[in-house]
Amino acid sequence: MDKRVSGVLMHVSSLPGAYGIGSFGKEARQFIDFLSDAGCTYWQVLPFTPTDAYNSPYASISAFAGNRNFIDLEQLRDEGLLTDDELRDQMYANPYSAAFDFLEIRRIPVLYRAFTRTDEAYRDKVRAFAKENESWLPDYALYVILKEANIGAEWYDWTDEDLKFHRPEAVAAAMEEHAETILFMEFIQYVFFEQWKKVKQYANERGVEIIGDLPMYVARNSADVWANRHLFDLSEDGEPKNVAGVPPDYFSEFGQKWGNPLYNWKAMQADGYRWWMDRLGACFKLFDAVRIDHFRAFSAYWAVPAEAETAKEGKWIDGPKTDFFDTVNRTFKNPKIIAEDLGIIDEGVIDLLEKTGLPCMRVMQFGFMEQRDNMHLPHNYPKNCVAYTGTHDNNTVLGWLWEALPHERAHALEYCGFPGGDWAVGGSDSASCRAMIRTLWQSPANTVIVPVQDLCGFGKDTKMNVPGVPNGNWAFRLSQEQMDGIDKDWLRKLNQIYYRAK
Secondary structure, eight states: OOSOEEEEEOOGGGSOOSSSSOOSSHHHHHHHHHHHHTTOOEEEOOOOSOOOTTOOTTSOSOSSOOOGGGSOHHHHHHTTSSOHHHHHTTOOSOTTBOOHHHHHHHHHHHHHHHHHTOOHHHHHHHHHHHHHTTTTHHHHHHHHHHHHHTTTOOGGGOSOHHHHTTOHHHHHHHHHHTHHHHHHHHHHHHHHHHHHHHHHHHHHHTTOEEEEEEOSOOOTTSHHHHHOGGGBSBOTTSOBSEEEEEOSBTTBTTOEEEEEEOBOHHHHHHTTTHHHHHHHHHHHHHOSEEEETTGGGGTEEEEEETTOSSGGGOEEEEOOTHHHHHHHHHHSSSOOEEEOOOSSOOHHHHHHHHHHTOOEEEEHHHHTSSSSOOTTSGGGOOSSEEEESOOTTSOOHHHHHHHSOHHHHHHHHHHTTOOSSOTTOOSTTOHHHHHHHHHHHTSSOSEEEEEHHHHHTOOGGGOSOOTTOOSSOSOBOOOHHHHHTSOHHHHHHHHHHHSOOO
16 A cells, blocks of 8 residues: 555445346456556455345355355356356346345355256365365355254254354264255355456456455354354353444444454464464455454454443453554565554554554545544545545445535535535536545545445435444445446546556
């Protein structure tokens, strides 16, 4: 992050496509072409892991596995594993929203049909891939199977005590019993990672790098917790003592009780943070840079008693601090990490950022929510930061302008040199959205990122997520027509002026 570059934030799920969700297909390459032609260096995505019951990628059943819905079915057709008729059966008419319920019903059966058509040479490749990823993949595959066998119950509610507590002999026996189904689960992961490898290679060849997103915590009902209970803050019977969250802030007056189990940092430190190093290593294979969500927890984290009704009852506990990042730097050569340091930031977080030298984050919308100078106003950005108009948790620029208090909106428009006219008009050529984006590009930040919704001039109905609200999130998608309607020439000129794009 030591050169001036720009990028666009859009999750894979939001790409255009005919099959109910964005994928690693031709539309991903078309988006990479758009970024390259527009002079952008980065494509930032959200976590690639399987989503939870509310479709969130931030509370997955695995910290390592890939989301099966991103697999490009047309590539499987081209390999002779699916037919055109089977692809037509997977098509979904609405191009503006991810069809999560449809995918839940349709995707596994069609992938299984593809699996049944693999020959032994193909399966040997899957087995070799599973061997390379034996630290997590067999456990994940078995966990998915056992969860289904227990009618969807979480591992801590299973009746078989030996499997519930991941006792080696019981796990080995179950692996043998379910060998063929485990191979199918491994096939899904093999296809996912092989397809993404090709997309990333294409991006890098076109001068585009990928920024991934690493959630700080994993879900209690994950294969990671099931197979590594000693690394988490759990009682002997698997019950959480305290859970993750944040105190009251801009997003919620009661704070947010996320419910994820906290880490047993003492146990993790004892084995050199092995699980975390494996996790980061997997991310560095997938992405060119990684944003660590909720970075402040490495300094101190908000621990909420598991039985508490709201996050207000939590308290701060010290995290592993620089000891963790010393291990990261010993393990990886020049790891590119972005520290998501939003929320309540104290001297401990500031000190950790200074000692690690990691780029921080700034969010332009936050700059206008107070009637005073603050760190989120663009003229205050340090060079070593990644600056956004908004993140996946924010409103769109146009949505924010509509909902801002009149004095906040007036301040923002004046600050950004709004040329006049109707600020409420959206679209790719929206004068108000362009003024905000241009001001971000004019900041001292070495890296600036704009969500694709802001390039399109979309309103609040295209927000990716509303923090603290479980339902109705993560579904935003672009149609091909909307993607083609983005003014690439304007963005390229912006990059040429402020970020010296070729």
